[in-house]
Amino acid sequence: MASKISFCIAVFLFFLSWCLPAYEGIIGVGVMLTAFAYHFMILPIFIVFPVWANLTFLFTLKYYIKSSPASDLGSIYAAVTFALMFIGVAMSLNKLNVGALVWLASSIFLMCAFTLKKISEIYARIILVAVISIFTFLAIQLYLYTVDEAKFQTTQSQELGLKRYLFRGKDSDFNVPALTQVSQNHSTRILNREKVDDQARDMITLIGETIEVDFNNVISVPTFSHKQASCELEPNQQHTLLYPIQYLEKGYYWRKYFNSGAVAIGIPTQQKATILYHATNLDSNYTQIKIIRKVDQHVLYEQRLVTQAEYTGCHYEPRGYASELNTAFELGLNPFEIKNNGFIPHGKFKTNEVLVAGCSWKKETHNRFQFENKKINFLDQQVLQPQLLCSDHYIAVASVEKRGVTQLETGLNLKMFQREDLQPIECGTLRYLLSESQIQAFYEGGLMMTQVTVLEERPTHAECPKVELRLSDGFVDTDYNYLSKSN
Incomplete structure (x- = not known):
């Protein structure tokens, strides 16, 4: 009984893999019919792995129905079918979709059908339940992975449709978080002698305060002329973030200077900070920065950033966050001492x-x-x-x-x-x-x-x-x- 159930699942998955494109509408029906023609009527059949796999699958189905349970030849046919399908899938990883994985799964259940014929029914049922459970778990994990990857794709390829390619490289036009602007009417407030709201997300409170930087290890990503950099991050890594003009970090007081490029100089200090500029990775692609008042942990500013890969390296989007923060970091400083967000x-x-x-x-x-x-x-x-x-x-x-x-x-x-x-x-x-x-x-x-x-x-x-x-x-x-x- 378990063998027959596995056999039926294999047949169902095989023909389902052909029909999945039709789910997308009339264009999908055309894709399905074209696929039939391509796989069964193409002339150079001897070099096309999917064609051979489809033919051996159908032949193995016929052999299963007519063969005796003790025959090993059917198991060999099923194994050959799986090998051909696996090679076909492996050769098309950059254009892999759900239908291809369902197609490959059909050969696995076909092999199970022959294997389960040769063992007692009770063990056959246990094995079949285990195989189905594993496939269900993997299908759920694949769906969650696809949902996570979709946010890095362009609008045209962002949908989770059945034709959508899996394991594809991230498009450059991904979902960039909205830019958080620094709200501060400090000039008006100072002129009118208005009281500062301590609970407002207003960076005017940075005047006269000392900022401590708390970043992860900043890394440099090597690039090559023929491909973009890989910008995915480990939990303890970050790409280059904007530094304040002056700040504390790990027992050092730092000042940024602009001298044909930005450079920061640090000297030992016992000074304590009142403001924390903190960065943490949300996952391998997103980093969140926060500016926090230490005394009560009130958040003055926060921004979600996403890594962007280019041929010249990695940076964060939206890039405008740096300009927003610089308007706050320069508050209270002598404008004649500042050039390009650094001291002269x-x-x-x-x-x-x-x-x-x-x-x-x-x-x-x-x-x-x-x-x-x-x-x-x-x-x-x-x-x-x-x-x-x-x-x-x-x-x-x-x-x-x-x-x-x-x-x-x-x-x-x-x-x-x-x-x-x-x-x-x-x-x-x-x-x-x-x-x-x-x-x-x-x-x-x-x-x-x-x-x-x-x-x-x-x-x-x-x-x-x-x-x-x-x-x-x-x-x-x-x-x-x-x-x-x-x-």
Whole structure:
């Protein structure tokens, strides 16, 4: 009896897999009829696995009805049918839909039908119930997976129809969470001396407060020219998020500077924060940020973000959240001290000095380093294969960066900082043109920076002095702060 039930399920699933497209309407009926014609009348039948599988399935049905229970030949036919169907499904994973899985399941129940013929009825029924239970569980899990994946698809492919492809890559036009805007009528309120509502979601309360950042490990995702990056996250990972202009993190006080790119400098502190800027992953694609008042856990701002994959890397959508938060992070700060959401550096070349001493730092993440008891985070900048030279007053960091995805830029970047507090030098962003072979050698560690000298000489039209760079292959060149070259 159990064998016959399994046989009937196999027959039902086989023909159901052909009829499923008709569920979608008249177009689906056309798809179904075309599929019949394709699978049974196509000429190069010897190279098309689905055709052979359909023919062997029908032949095995006939053999089941006419064969004796003790025959092993039917089991062999059923196994061959399953193998052909499995190969057909495996070759079309990028275009897999529900019908294909139902089609494959029919061959499994057909094998069960032959197997259950050979054992006692009581064990056959137990096995059949177990197989049906497993398939039911897998079907539920597949449906839940499809529901979760649908939110990453475009409007045209978002429906959970039976023709919809499974296990497909995420479309770029996915569901982006709505942007939460920062509501603050602080200028009007201050002029009218209005009282602040402590329970309102109003970022005016950030004035004079200290913000603590609580992020997971920020990762850098490598990309390749022929495919987009994979931006799915582990529970303890996040892509780059917006940092406040000044903040606390893990016992350090950080200040962001803009000096041809954002860089944050951290020094040890015992200061305590009153505001928590927290980020947590909701799943492998969604991250939620919250700004919370610590004293009563009142949420001042929250935003749901989703990862977006591009050929150049990963970022969060909606991107406008950064502009919204910056309007709040800059409250109470001197606008003449701010440029591009960072402090303007005031470090100067106070002495003409030669940097020849090798020094080192400890790498914490892909873009954050510890030097002595201070830290530096290069944030949005590429700092590949950095080399350091030091003097009593300055630190010079030379590095390369990539053009696009794979090619190295032929310019060698040099950034200089005050050794005492790591504040960027205002004139200390420099660039030296090297050959492609030199850049490659520097990237691979075969070419070393040997000396950096701050010269007294400076161009008449520039405020910054020239800085001489020497490399281990005899290369010598001078440059001055390239931001002043366009003035």
